[in-house]
Amino acid sequence: MKLLIANGHLIDPAAQENTGMSVLIEDGKVTGWIRPGEGVPEGCEVFDASGMLVAPGFIDMHVHLREPGQEHKETIASGCAAAVAGGWTSVCPMPNTNPVNDNAAITRYMIEQAERAGLANVFPIGAITKSSDGSELAEMGEMKAAGAVAVSDDGRPVPNAGMMRRAMQYARDFDLPVIDHCEDKSLSSGGVMHEGRVSLLLGLKGMPALAEDIDAIRDIILARDTGAHIHIAHVSTRGAVEAVRRAKSEGISVTCEVAPHHFTLTDRAVEGYDTNTKMAPPLRSAEHLEAILEGIKDGTIDAIATDHAPHHADEKALEYDRAPFGITGLETGLGLAFNELVHKGLIGLVRLVELCSTNPARIFKLIGRGTLVPGSHADITIIDPDLKWRYTNAGSLSKSRNSPFDGWDFTGAAVATIVGGRIVYRK
Amino acid sequence: MEKPFRRRDLLGIRDLTADQIVGILDTAENFSEISTREVKKVPALRGKTVINLFFEASTRTRTSFELAAKRLSADAVNISVSSSSVSKGETLIDTAMNLDAMAPDCIVVRHASAGVPHQLAKVSRAAIVNAGDGANEHPTQALLDAMTIREHKKQIDGLEVAIIGDILHSRVARSNIHLLTKLGAKIRVAGPGTLVPNDFQYLIESGVTSENTQSAISNPQLEVCPSVEDAIAGADVVMILRIQRERQDSAYFPTLREYSVHYGLTNDRLDMAKKDAIVLHPGPMNRGIEIASEVADSSRSLILDQVKYGVAVRMAVLYLATGGSPTNG
Numbered sequence: 001m002k003l004l005i006a007n008g009h010l011i012d013p014a015a016q017e018n019t020g021m022s023v024l025i026e027d028g029k030v031t032g033w034i035r036p037g038e039g040v041p042e043g044c045e046v047f048d049a050s051g052m053l054v055a056p057g058f059i060d061m062h063v064h065l066r067e068p069g070q071e072h073k074e075t076i077a078s079g080c081a082a083a084v085a086g087g088w089t090s091v092c093p094m095p096n097t098n099p100v101n102d103n104a105a106i107t108r109y110m111i112e113q114a115e116r117a118g119l120a121n122v123f124p125i126g127a128i129t130k131s132s133d134g135s136e137l138a139e140m141g142e143m144k145a146a147g148a149v150a151v152s153d154d155g156r157p158v159p160n161a162g163m164m165r166r167a168m169q170y171a172r173d174f175d176l177p178v179i180d181h182c183e184d185k186s187l188s189s190g191g192v193m194h195e196g197r198v199s200l201l202l203g204l205k206g207m208p209a210l211a212e213d214i215d216a217i218r219d220i221i222l223a224r225d226t227g228a229h230i231h232i233a234h235v236s237t238r239g240a241v242e243a244v245r246r247a248k249s250e251g252i253s254v255t256c257e258v259a260p261h262h263f264t265l266t267d268r269a270v271e272g273y274d275t276n277t278k279m280a281p282p283l284r285s286a287e288h289l290e291a292i293l294e295g296i297k298d299g300t301i302d303a304i305a306t307d308h309a310p311h312h313a314d315e316k317a318l319e320y321d322r323a324p325f326g327i328t329g330l331e332t333g334l335g336l337a338f339n340e341l342v343h344k345g346l347i348g349l350v351r352l353v354e355l356c357s358t359n360p361a362r363i364f365k366l367i368g369r370g371t372l373v374p375g376s377h378a379d380i381t382i383i384d385p386d387l388k389w390r391y392t393n394a395g396s397l398s399k400s401r402n403s404p405f406d407g408w409d410f411t412g413a414a415v416a417t418i419v420g421g422r423i424v425y426r427k
Numbered sequence: 428m429e430k431p432f433r434r435r436d437l438l439g440i441r442d443l444t445a446d447q448i449v450g451i452l453d454t455a456e457n458f459s460e461i462s463t464r465e466v467k468k469v470p471a472l473r474g475k476t477v478i479n480l481f482f483e484a485s486t487r488t489r490t491s492f493e494l495a496a497k498r499l500s501a502d503a504v505n506i507s508v509s510s511s512s513v514s515k516g517e518t519l520i521d522t523a524m525n526l527d528a529m530a531p532d533c534i535v536v537r538h539a540s541a542g543v544p545h546q547l548a549k550v551s552r553a554a555i556v557n558a559g560d561g562a563n564e565h566p567t568q569a570l571l572d573a574m575t576i577r578e579h580k581k582q583i584d585g586l587e588v589a590i591i592g593d594i595l596h597s598r599v600a601r602s603n604i605h606l607l608t609k610l611g612a613k614i615r616v617a618g619p620g621t622l623v624p625n626d627f628q629y630l631i632e633s634g635v636t637s638e639n640t641q642s643a644i645s646n647p648q649l650e651v652c653p654s655v656e657d658a659i660a661g662a663d664v665v666m667i668l669r670i671q672r673e674r675q676d677s678a679y680f681p682t683l684r685e686y687s688v689h690y691g692l693t694n695d696r697l698d699m700a701k702k703d704a705i706v707l708h709p710g711p712m713n714r715g716i717e718i719a720s721e722v723a724d725s726s727r728s729l730i731l732d733q734v735k736y737g738v739a740v741r742m743a744v745l746y747l748a749t750g751g752s753p754t755n756g
Contacts, residue, residue, distance in 0.1 A: 197629040201441070203563030203598060204540035273542030317518040319540035321561070 014371035025378040057089025057379025059360035062305035069098025074310040080119035082330040082398040084425040086415025089379035090121040094154040100320040102127035102138040104146035123149040137170030149364040152179035153178035168228035182215035198267040213239030220247040232256035236281040238291035245300040257303040261317040275323035277402040302359040306333040310400030331372040337413025378421035436555045440605040441562035450753030457738035475532040482538040493740035527551040554748035555615035568604035571737040584611030589658040592668030593622040608648045617658035621679040662700040
């Protein structure tokens, strides 16, 4: 079965290609590029991508799929449905499931559930420490063999610098990036939003930016020491962006990602006490948002990752300081990137594809992904940059509804998502 | 859900204009006479239902709201939820919707979490009155403080007010800062560095807003002082905040003894204020800690006046929240 993605505009930064091109797919792989005017092979199903951007499949480096253990919030199947609707062909779930993904059996289970769902690829992130409790190393080698692409204790960042150093030394043996949610909890514990003028105004306990800065700087020093690759999750502060920029200039192996809400909203969004504005790291003040935008523009920030964190409506219908951290993001990430970055002229489409596909594939060393050169996996995101649409929580494919972007209008969307040569989503 | 016509929430002072504040104070002044009558009751709210929903322990504020409702002939129901609604498996919103289904006209809510009145106001048909939410606001306390100040100083415009103590966790401080600055007073705050964040100087809008940076310009009406003495010097009003003893366990300051020595209001410190300065405290007092007994019991202390005016202020708030029109002053 051949499928031709015809007459689209191909952007493949890894292959330095940015031109009108049709892409031929056979048996789940890209088998050829056909320039305009060249003959079309016989017997192809044709997808007309005229006027569309054709990009290597987008890879969300940071999601929470809640399975196993919290299937009332999300399952791998529902999360993957939301992912492909948002244009993501691959998602990388964090290990804070129940039980924690700290061993090969759970890693394998997550991949098998994704195969059963048959929508997006799932590349699990294993835990750094057993149960993510910061005390003993998890079996990183076994998890990698089972399909894990990185390790992280995400929301329970390793507090002990000695343990983190050992984790980096060990992860390096297996060429696994170490991802850290940078938050020194001795500075942020009990906090529910960014510490600053707005938290004082609202009487909510703050999480200071320096809690993120200090941990990011610690990790960078440890990466320099160990030679491991540190990937800073969802950077949200000026200090963390500056630390990463400096570290990169010094040749330290560091990368980082940003979540769409952090380049869109500031802490002022918390003013109505909507618990769908509560996440970690929190929405920061305008000066931090400015630094994030600079980092996206100058290349300090490598990737856009949604930190999709579904919570059941009942869990969010609580007092602001008791509600859980996290918002959904898979279906709004691309729309926000278009609204806030592309259409405002901050970045072009090539850079967008780098942030959402090329760089995530490079950081997680996903061979044959993040590019569409012949021989690659046929994971393709087809985008209409001018499509106007509205996101509603009621229409979400996630099992949860905890997005602050309910009712937002967007320009730019994935109109088709192809995974392994199959069209798994069409708008 | 549509709110009935004329329903007005009182969620905080922050949302009010100076005119609205003065309207409430003038209405309260009119009502204050009722509490001096032999028969302390008028029919203004006959047939209306007020629910006092207290998720946090309170004697004074709850009693004050209850008396205010009863003196206006409203039916008042008190609900004290000692533990949070979550312990029963019911969400906050469920609790509110259930009470709202019984068609009260007004729900007075106190909660240890900031923002709960705002969350309830989004789903309830009843008017929501904030009786204190976490560290956010305590609007009726600020109104009764303003009424006390107005009775003794005639006007608030131009006064210098010192607020001393745990500013960080104080809803009383926040509501008072908003109210008094809106009415033209100057505020100076002081206390331990751990409880008086420097960012507090940016709390109120400076009137000058710059588009892209939030590195706000502080408003000259609000000043964070390096010492208690600096804040008190020359003040017309000295407002002392209650020290919550559990803060000590959180290591904000080493001992109550040291607090009283360095930050407590003593006669010596009060002598630095204007000769006719008055002292306010929202209660309940920790005598000998944040306020020395000789100050608390002196003629300069108006602590019982505050309690007295509290009933009048709450009568005015309940009356206005359930559809009454403010008195023109």
